Structures are given as C-alpha cells and as structure tokens.
Amino acid sequence: MAPLSPESCAMCGKEEARHCTRCKSIAYCSTACQKADWVTHKLLCRPFSEFDVLTRPSPQHYRAIFFPEEEQKPKLIWLYCVTVDDEDEGHSQYGQTAPYLGRGGAGIDVAYNCRLRRKLSRRSRLDHKDNFLADGSKINQSIWTTLKPDMTPYWCGPVVAYGTLKNNTKTRDLSLADFRNIVDHFHTYDRNKRCLISQLEAMVESDYNNSTTNQENSAGGSDCKDTGSNTTNSGEMV
Numbered sequence: 001m002a003p004l005s006p007e008s009c010a011m012c013g014k015e016e017a018r019h020c021t022r023c024k025s026i027a028y029c030s031t032a033c034q035k036a037d038w039v040t041h042k043l044l045c046r047p048f049s050e051f052d053v054l055t056r057p058s059p060q061h062y063r064a065i066f067f068p069e070e071e072q073k074p075k076l077i078w079l080y081c082v083t084v085d086d087e088d089e090g091h092s093q094y095g096q097t098a099p100y101l102g103r104g105g106a107g108i109d110v111a112y113n114c115r116l117r118r119k120l121s122r123r124s125r126l127d128h129k130d131n132f133l134a135d136g137s138k139i140n141q142s143i144w145t146t147l148k149p150d151m152t153p154y155w156c157g158p159v160v161a162y163g164t165l166k167n168n169t170k171t172r173d174l175s176l177a178d179f180r181n182i183v184d185h186f187h188t189y190d191r192n193k194r195c196l197i198s199q200l201e202a203m204v205e206s207d208y209n210n211s212t213t214n215q216e217n218s219a220g221g222s223d224c225k226d227t228g229s230n231t232t233n234s235g236e237m238v
C-alpha cells in the first residue's frame with residue numbers, strides 16, 4: 001500500500017478527500033470522518049488559520065507544534081532550524097528544540113501510523129527530554145488534554161514536534177495532517193507500547209541498512225503486531 005499522503009483522509013486514508021475549509025491543512029473524505037477527528041482537530045484548527053506565514057521570523061524558521069508541560073493546549077510556534085554543512089554527511093537541517101526542552105533532549109521519528117497501519121509519506125520528529133519518566137518532569141498537561149479521555153498519562157515534560165523531509169536531512173512546516181499522525185502516535189505509545197517498539201526497531205534496522213542509499217522503499221501495510229521489517233525509509237523525495 002502506498003504511504004499515507006497528507007492529501008488523503010486523515011481518519012480512514014481514503015484518497016478522495018477535501019480540505020478542512022477553515023485551516024486547509026488536513027483533508028477528510030466525509031463529514032463522518034471530519035466529525036470523528038473534531039475533538040482533536042479543534043485544538044489547532046482556528047489557531048492554525050490565524051498563524052500567519054507572514055510572521056515567519058526568518059527563512060530558517062519552520063512551523064512546529066509545542067506541547068507545553070504545564071499548559072492545557074498544544075500551540076503553534078516558529079521553530080528555528082539549524083543548517084549544518086558537513087563534508088562527509090552533506091547538507092542537513094534540524095530543529096533547535098533545546099530552548100523549549102532544557103538540557104538533555106532526545107527525539108523519535110513518527111514515520112508510521114499504527115491506527116491506519118500505513119507508512120507516512122512525510123515524517124515528523126518529536127523531541128522530548130531524554131529521561132522524562134525519571135528526571136522529575138511533570139505529566140504533560142497539553143498532551144493529556146489532547147488525548148483524554150482514553151489514555152492514562154504517560155508523556156512527561158515538554159515536547160516539540162516538527163516536520164522533516166529526505167530522511168530527516170531537511171525540515172519543513174508542520175501541517176494539521178501531521179498533527180493527527182502525531183496524536184495517533186501518542187495514543188499508540190500509551191495503549192500498545194509493544195506495537196511501537198517493534199515498529200521502531202524495524203525502522204532503526206532499515207535506516208541503518210539504507211543509510212547510504214537514501215532510497216525510498218515503497219513496501220507498506222505492515223501489521224503493528226508483527227516484528228516485521230517492512231517499515232522503512234519514507235523520506236519524501238523532492
């Protein structure tokens with residue numbers, strides 16, 4: 001199955017879908033799918049429509065989502081992204097999330113949607129404190145609000161999400177279709193850690209195997225419960 005595109009229905013993956021008329025940043029195939037997402041989407045639909053791209057502080061700033069530890073809702077931010085030119089590694093870019101996280105940040109890729117069992121055509125990155133369960137961080141209120149009522153608190157400390165391209169060598173503006181995938185990722189993490197862990201292991205393995213080829217692998221449709229290895233590079237080629 002082809003990777004899930006941001007133009008497809010965010011709830012069921014159907015290809016024929018229309019954008020939310022207010023934010024134009026997520027698509028749905030039907031009113032039923034739009035309604036099913038509304039409790040989540042409403043947190044950022046209006047803020048997104050009012051987050052003017054003309055306020056971008058510089059071309060190195062990209063639209064990202066900040067999940068504050070002690071506020072009730074996630075919010076849109078302009079995240080400064082650092083560009084690195086390395087003789088061996090080439091040109092790469094990453095989000096400077098340290099000002100939001102403090103010291104000791106770590107990150108994970110969101111490359112797969114376990115709810116829809118689909119690879120994503122565009123990855124996101126979640127940066128968090130590297131030891132948030134043991135470093136005294138409090139339960140992340142904004143994530144909890146986003147996921148209630150069907151989760152037990154798991155994520156602690158601040159979290160920043162931003163979009164990536166080309167095997168994480170470039171950053172991009174995050175959309176609300178990405179937000180839906182990130183929320184699904186949070187849900188998965190809480191409900192079925194084994195599913196995510198096996199998926200991550202598969203990705204790490206395939207990233208390692210493909211690290212020099214940078215090729216897109218179109219294999220998809222892996223079962224979350226499998227420890228299968230067909231969740232692979234999904235960096236968008238542009």
Ligand SMILES: [Zn+2]
Binds near residue numbers: 009028
């Ligand atoms: Zn749908």
Ligand SMILES: [Zn+2]
Binds near residue numbers: 022026
């Ligand atoms: Zn919207």
